[in-house]
Amino acid sequence: MRHGTQHADLATAELETALRGGPFHIALRAAIAARGLPLQRVQHHLSRYGVKVGVTSLSYWQQGARRPQRPESLRAVRALEEILQLPDESLIRLLAKADEHPVPERPAGRSYRALVEASGVLEQLLAELESPLDSGLHTLGHHECVRIGAHRELMGRESHHIVRAHKEGVDRYMAIHHGDPGCAPERMAVRALENCRTGRVRWHRDTGVFVAELLFDTRLRPGDTYLFRYGFDDGTAGVSSEYVRGFSFAGGQYALQVRFAEETLPVRCHRFTQHSAAAPRSGRQELALSGHHRSVHLVEPRVRSGIVGIGWDWE
Numbered sequence: 001m002r003h004g005t006q007h008a009d010l011a012t013a014e015l016e017t018a019l020r021g022g023p024f025h026i027a028l029r030a031a032i033a034a035r036g037l038p039l040q041r042v043q044h045h046l047s048r049y050g051v052k053v054g055v056t057s058l059s060y061w062q063q064g065a066r067r068p069q070r071p072e073s074l075r076a077v078r079a080l081e082e083i084l085q086l087p088d089e090s091l092i093r094l095l096a097k098a099d100e101h102p103v104p105e106r107p108a109g110r111s112y113r114a115l116v117e118a119s120g121v122l123e124q125l126l127a128e129l130e131s132p133l134d135s136g137l138h139t140l141g142h143h144e145c146v147r148i149g150a151h152r153e154l155m156g157r158e159s160h161h162i163v164r165a166h167k168e169g170v171d172r173y174m175a176i177h178h179g180d181p182g183c184a185p186e187r188m189a190v191r192a193l194e195n196c197r198t199g200r201v202r203w204h205r206d207t208g209v210f211v212a213e214l215l216f217d218t219r220l221r222p223g224d225t226y227l228f229r230y231g232f233d234d235g236t237a238g239v240s241s242e243y244v245r246g247f248s249f250a251g252g253q254y255a256l257q258v259r260f261a262e263e264t265l266p267v268r269c270h271r272f273t274q275h276s277a278a279a280p281r282s283g284r285q286e287l288a289l290s291g292h293h294r295s296v297h298l299v300e301p302r303v304r305s306g307i308v309g310i311g312w313d314w315e
Contacts, residue, residue: 024094025064031084032062049079054206066182122176125202125211131174136167140252146243150261152314154180154240158231165220172199172215175230179208183237194229244309257297258310266312269296274307
């Protein structure tokens with residue numbers, strides 16, 4: 001019993017310190033820990049106050065990957081002060097303090113939780129678009145070029161895709177974009193660049209998942225190949241530190257190129273792989289940045305199911 005009391009005393013002391021000096025995300029995390037509430041319960045309590053906030057947003061707030069700014073989010077912060085039994089204006093004051101002295105956001109890699117939540121959301125969005133799990137297409141080649149902007153943000157990407165049909169009558173492809181933490185998918189755009197046109201689109205705010213239906217001008221027969229090109233415009237999140245691509249099935253060649261703005265270049269770049277979202281990262285290999293072209297790349301001659309990506313350090 002004494003051990004539990006010591007733990008509670010320590011949590012309370014950490015909370016008092018965080019409320020005095022901040023920053024906001026540390027204070028929020030300490031308050032949630034001190035009350036012993038899982039994020040799902042916090043979300044439930046907020047809904048009773050008439051405030052809708054996703055569990056992912058709450059997680060980002062307490063990680064410091066995103067800060068509440070919209071009116072609805074600020075209403076949530078005031079409600080959190082009551083739910084977590086904090087002094088009035090204690091969290092709001094820390095937010096105001098952060099706005100007066102903003103600290104550059106630390107780039108956040110994709111956590112296991114974020115990848116799993118995004119995967120569940122993706123299934124829901126594809127179901128809304130009545131897209132089967134088996135699209136009827138095998139990827140023969142996919143060249144992807146990612147653009148990082150002058151403010152170190154993910155500006156967008158373009159894809160050059162070559163597929164082969166293994167079902168009768170396939171006439172579309174579901175293109176998926178997963179923005180960085182803090183992104184605003186409602187401000188993203190998809191561009192049909194060659195041999196396709198944009199159909200329906202769906203997005204999910206909390207996870208940053210954006211799905212676009214790309215329509216072909218023909219119905220493919222089994223064995224037919226098709227080449228098309230498309231892109232996503234993003235630029236809605238903060239500092240980016242990596243780009244990852246997941247593969248549900250083995251396939252053809254995949255090439256990933258990351259191009260940086262001339263004004264801002266990273267100090268190091270590397271590639272990595274993961275067998276699954278739950279598995280540790282492996283296969284780390286340093287990549288040489290081309291100074292003239294300001295880019296790095298990787299090539300997988302034949303992809304396997306899992307995750308491959310490029311990460312970079314700014315300083």
